[in-house]
Structures are given as structure tokens and as C-alpha cells.
Amino acid sequence: MNAxxxxxxxxxxxxxxxxxxxxxxWGRAGGVGGxxxxxxxxxxxxxxxxxxxxxxxxxxLEIYRIQKRITQLKLLREQANxxxxxxxxxxxxxxxxxxxxxx
Numbered sequence: 001m002n003a004x005x006x007x008x009x010x011x012x013x014x015x016x017x018x019x020x021x022x023x024x025x026w027g028r029a030g031g032v033g034g035x036x037x038x039x040x041x042x043x044x045x046x047x048x049x050x051x052x053x054x055x056x057x058x059x060x061l062e063i064y065r066i067q068k069r070i071t072q073l074k075l076l077r078e079q080a081n082x083x084x085x086x087x088x089x090x091x092x093x094x095x096x097x098x099x100x101x102x103x
Contacts, residue, residue: 009054012047022040023041
């Protein structure tokens with residue numbers, strides 16, 4: 001493993017540990033702290049995927065991000081007018097094609 005990958009893995013591990021420490025504190029704080037705790041959980045998930053990708057040469061983080069984007073687009077499409085729905089359908093199709101090419 002090259003030095004850049006090793007350095008990035010160390011940065012990821014440090015950030016994950018920091019977020020885990022703060023997540024508990026934010027969760028107990030309530031209000032905005034609860035929202036910050038939820039954001040920390042999401043960031044930890046992405047960082048763990050990035051670390052796995054670096055260690056194993058996979059594309060799990062990119063797949064996760066595309067799947068998340070597809071879900072967001074589908075939610076937006078449900079609330080949109082007909083012209084916007086056509087736009088979202090096109091965006092969803094593009095994202096699904098990207099996802100298919102990664103798998």
C-alpha cells in the first residue's frame with residue numbers, strides 16, 4: 001500500500017474516532033445536537049466505506065452515493081409537477097446507468 005493511501009486511512013480512522021466521541025455528547029444534548037449526531041452517523045458510514053474502498057480496491061462509497069442520489073431524486077419526483085418529473089426521470093435513469101456500470 002502506498003504512503004498516500006496509508007495516510008488517508010489514518011486520517012479516516014482519526015476522524016471516525018473523533019465523530020464517535022462527539023456523537024454521544026451531541027445525542028445527549030438534544031435539539032440541534034441530535035441533528036449533529038445524525039449527521040455524524042452518516043459521515044461515519046461514508047468514511048468507513050471510503051476506508052474499505054482504499055483497503056480492498058472497491059467502489060462501495062461511489063455506489064452508496066449514487067444509490068443515495070437516486071433515492072433523493074425519487075422523493076423529489078413525487079413532489080414535482082409534470083415537467084420536473086420528466087427531468088427527474090432522466091436524472092434517475094442516468095444515475096441508475098452509472099450504478100449499473102460500477103457493479
